Amino acid sequence: xxxxxxxxxxxxxxxxxxxxxxxxxxxxxxxxxxxxxxxxxxxxxxxxxxxxxxxxxxxxxxxxxxxxxxxxxxxxxxxxxxxxxxxxxxxxxxxxxxxxxxxxxxxxxxxxxxxxxxxxxxxxxxxxxxxxxxxxxxxxxxxxxxxxxxxxxxxxxxxxxxxxxxxxxxxxxxxxxxxxxxxxxxxxxxxxxxxxxxxxxxxxxxxxxxxxxxxxxxxxxxxxxxxxxxxxxxxxxxxxxxxxxxxxxxxxxxxxxxxxxxxxxxxxxxxxxxxxxxxxxxxxxxxxxxxxxxxxxxxxxxxxxxxxxxxxxxxxxxxxxxxxxxxxxxxxxxxxxxxxxxxxxxxxxxxx
Numbered sequence: 015x016x017x018x019x020x021x022x023x024x025x026x027x028x029x030x031x032x033x034x035x036x037x038x039x040x041x042x043x044x045x046x047x048x049x050x051x052x053x054x055x056x057x058x059x060x061x062x063x064x065x066x067x068x069x070x071x072x073x074x075x076x077x078x079x080x081x082x083x084x085x086x087x088x089x090x091x092x093x094x095x096x097x098x099x100x101x102x103x104x105x106x107x108x109x110x111x112x113x114x115x116x117x118x119x120x121x122x123x124x125x126x127x128x129x130x131x132x133x134x135x136x137x138x139x140x141x142x143x144x145x146x147x148x149x150x151x152x153x154x155x156x157x158x159x160x161x162x163x164x165x166x167x168x169x170x171x172x173x174x175x176x177x178x179x180x181x182x183x184x185x186x187x188x189x190x191x192x193x194x195x196x197x198x199x200x201x202x203x204x205x206x207x208x209x210x211x212x213x214x215x216x217x218x219x220x221x222x223x224x225x226x227x228x229x230x231x232x233x234x235x236x237x238x239x240x241x242x243x244x245x246x247x248x249x250x251x252x253x254x255x256x257x258x259x260x261x262x263x264x265x266x267x268x269x270x271x272x273x274x275x276x277x278x279x280x281x282x283x284x285x286x287x288x289x290x291x292x293x294x295x296x297x298x299x300x301x302x303x304x305x306x307x308x309x310x311x312x313x314x315x316x317x318x319x320x321x322x323x324x325x326x327x328x329x330x331x332x333x334x335x336x337x338x339x340x341x342x343x344x345x346x347x348x349x350x351x352x353x354x355x356x357x358x359x360x361x362x363x364x365x366x
Contacts, residue, residue: 050270052339054261054322056331058254060232062247065091066220071238076249078234082225089236089248091221100214107207114200117192129185136178143171229253257324257331258294261339262317265300270343271320272296279324280338281331289331293341295321 069091076088147167153159233250236242259279263271273296279289297319322339324331331337 050263050267050341050343052261052263052320052322052341054259054337054339056257056324056333056335056337057260058252058257058333060250060252061226061229062235063088063223063226063249063251064244064247065089065223065242066244067091067217068241068243069221071236071240071242071248073238074234074236074248076231076234078231080231082229082231082251084225084227086225087222088225088231089223089242091242093218093221096214096218096221100211100218103207103211103214107204107211110200110204110207114197114204117197117200126185126188129181129188133178133181133185136174136181139174140171140178143167143174147171223248225251227251227253228255252333254326254329257326259291259322259324259337259339261320261322263296263320265316265318267343268296268318271341275341277322277339277341279322279331280340281335283335284330289324289326291322291324291339293320294323295319 072090072092074089076082082088147164150159150163150167154161154164229251231249232252234248235250236246236248242248271293273293275293277291277293279291281287281289300316300318302316
């Protein structure tokens with residue numbers, strides 16, 4: 015039994031050694047297998063969101079870690095004073111609309127008839143005043159009227175004649191209707207009130223802070239009761255699309271890659287999965303000793319920053335998560351399609 019078992023153990027040891035050497039060769043000599051292995055970390059964009067206007071916060075509708083959709087309300091400002099201003103402007107718009115309508119419609123027939131009646135009455139008063147003047151003049155020769163009586167009669171005649179002229183002008187204006195200049199002025203006043211109302215509507219809209227895109231609330235900075243301004247962010251929104259890996263390529267390997275080349279992204283958190291990606295950016299300038307490089311052999315080398323954009327439809331990768339990027343340089347291919355919602359740079363297939 016021992017004679018049979020001993021050769022079997024030796025055979026198993028040889029097989030294990032061969033397998034281990036093969037595995038070690040694949041991991042330690044990626045260049046020989048046509049694969050370029052890089053190390054980096056996941057990065058995403060974030061946005062500090064603030065109100066367009068200013069005021070006291072009455073409500074913050076989200077918590078840190080909440081997922082939000084595009085245009086979802088995140089916080090609100092108080093609106094009491096703004097509502098009072100809107101009510102005032104609405105009343106002014108209504109009053110000015112009535113003024114303009116009256117001017118455009120012109121003088122009513124009843125007003126014209128009234129103006130004619132006023133002219134007729136004024137003419138009667140002038141005729142009566144003229145008769146008094148004639149009578150005083152006739153009686154003054156007989157000593158029945160004094161010079162003062164004549165002065166009073168003439169003065170009254172002048173007053174009645176002036177009143178008649180005023181009534182006639184009023185009748186002419188009533189018949190002609192409002193002037194074009196008056197109508198245009200009324201229209202301009204109404205337009206100004208409506209423009210003020212639109213501005214108030216915009217200010218009312220600005221009392222609600224909404225998400226510019228879908229994402230995750232990363233930080234809640236201000237709380238209800240605090241005074242918000244455009245310079246004070248209320249929340250920080252993490253935008254999960256696009257995601258990219260910031261990695262560094264040694265100068266000797268720079269000629270092996272180009273923008274648009276496909277890549278695979280691996281994470282220790284998901285060892286069974288390879289995330290699809292593509293090289294979307296290659297820095298035009300070199301740098302030394304990048305702080306984020308995780309391999310000791312590159313810490314003093316001349317390297318170029320690249321960004322590998324990654325598809326993560328299930329949103330599994332997180333900000334700062336270390337990952338491994340593998341680029342197949344022996345069969346260089348470029349990505350042809352990418353998610354429709356991604357903002358990552360696109361490159362035409364087979365781009366140089």
